[in-house]
Amino acid sequence: MIEIKGLIKAFGSRLVLRGITLHVDAGEFVTLVGPNGAGKTTLIRILATLSRPSAGRVLLGGCDLNEDPMVVRRMIGLVSHRTLLYDDLSGEQNLLFYAQLYDVARPKTRAEELLRQVGLWGRQHDPVSTYSRGMQQRLAIARALLHNPPVLLLDEPDTGLDRQAAATLGALLRQTDLGQRTVLMTTHNLEYAAAWGERVAILVNGQIAFQTNRSETDLTTLRAQYDHYASPA
C-alpha cells in the first residue's frame, strides 16, 4: 500500500532524509521510532503531500505522490501532534466543515457516527477549546477517519497525553476498524510502538537503521536495539 524508494529530502544543504526505502503492506500497522531530528515528521509530511520529496519515489495505493497528489489526499487520513482543528468551532462543526471538503456523503450522519465512536457525542456542540488534550486528539482521529481513508498516518499522536489518555488513544486506534487500514505511525515511545505496531522500524539520521516484526521481538530487545542504533556514538 505504501511504497517508498530511495526517498531523499533536503532543506537547502541539510539532508533530512537520506534515501529511505520502506514497504508497508495493505492493512499493516507499522510504527516508526527515532530520536528528535531523525526525520520522522518530515517523512510523514511527504506522505501526506504537505512537503515535496527532493528525490526518490513514493507510491500510495499505486499512485505517485508527485503526479497525483489529489488522489493521494483522498486516500490518507493524518493525525499529528497538532490536531488540525478549529478550536473556536464545536466538535461537530469541525467534522461538518471537513466533511464538505472531502465530499462526504450524509455528513451529519457520518459526523454523529464518528463522534459516538470516539466518545464525544454529548459534547459535540461545545467549542473544541473546552476539550481536554485527550478529547481533542480523539476528535482529530474522527476528523482523519471522516472520509474513510485506506491509509492512516499518525505523527506522534501520543504527544502531550498522559498515560491514561494515551492508553485510551491506543484502544481507540485498535478498535476503529484499523485491521482494514494501513497505518504508519511515528512515536518517541517504544512501549506504544511495540504495543500498537505489527512492525517496528528505527529511523536514525534520515535512514531506516533497523526494522523487525513485533512477533519476533519484545520490548526489552527493542529498547536494546534502539539504544544501539539511536544513541550517539
Place this chain on the structure above:
Amino acid sequence: MHHLRKIWAIMAKDLAVELRTREVLGAMFVFALLVIFIFNFAFELRVEDQRTLAPGVLWVAITFAGMLGLSRSFIREKDRGSLEGLLLAPVDRGVIFLGKMLGNALFIAVIALIILPAFVILFNLSAAVMPQLAMIAVLGTIGLSGVGTLFSAMAVHTRAREILLPVLLFPLIVPVILSAVKLSAAVIDNVPFAEVQQWLSLLVVFDIVFAVLSFLFFDYVVEE
C-alpha cells in the same frame, strides 16, 4: 458547483470562527473609526475644505483596517495548525485561495460599509453619496483582498509576518487606492462619470488581473 460548494464552506467557516471569537471584525471596526476620527480632528485645525481630503481619509481607513484582517487571515490558520488541515484536503489550492479571499473581502467590505455613515457625518457630506461610495468600496475591497490574501499566505511563513505584509502589499495596491480615491472624490464632488471612467476601468482591470494571478500563484506560495 462542486468547487463553489467548497469555496462557500471555507468562507462560511471563517465567518463562523469570527462570529464565535469576534477577534478580527471588532478590531478592524474600531481601528477604521479611529483613523477617520483622528484625521477629521487633525484636518479641522488647518484645512479649509475637509471635503478635498475626505476620499483619501476614507481609503486610508479601509486599507489600514483591511490590513489587520488580512494579516490575521492566515496567522490564525497557521498558529492553530488548521492550515495543514486545509492543505491536506483533496481540494484544489485555488479553491482554498478563493474561499479565503472571499472571506477577507467580506470582512473588509462589512467594515467599509459600517464606517461609511460615520465618514459621511464627520466630513459633512450628503447622505446621497453613500450608495455610490459603497459600490466603490466593494470594488476596492476585491482588489485589496485578492493580492492581500496571496501575500498574507506568503508572509505567514516568515518570522516578521505582521510587519512584512504591509511592506509587501502597500506598493502593489497603489493602483487600487489611487483609483478608489479618484472615484470617491468624483462622487463627493459630483463630477460627471465620463471624466473618471478610466479610473473605474483601472480598478476593475486590477481586480480581475490580480485575483487571477493570485489564484494561479497561491499553490506555489503554500508549497513547502
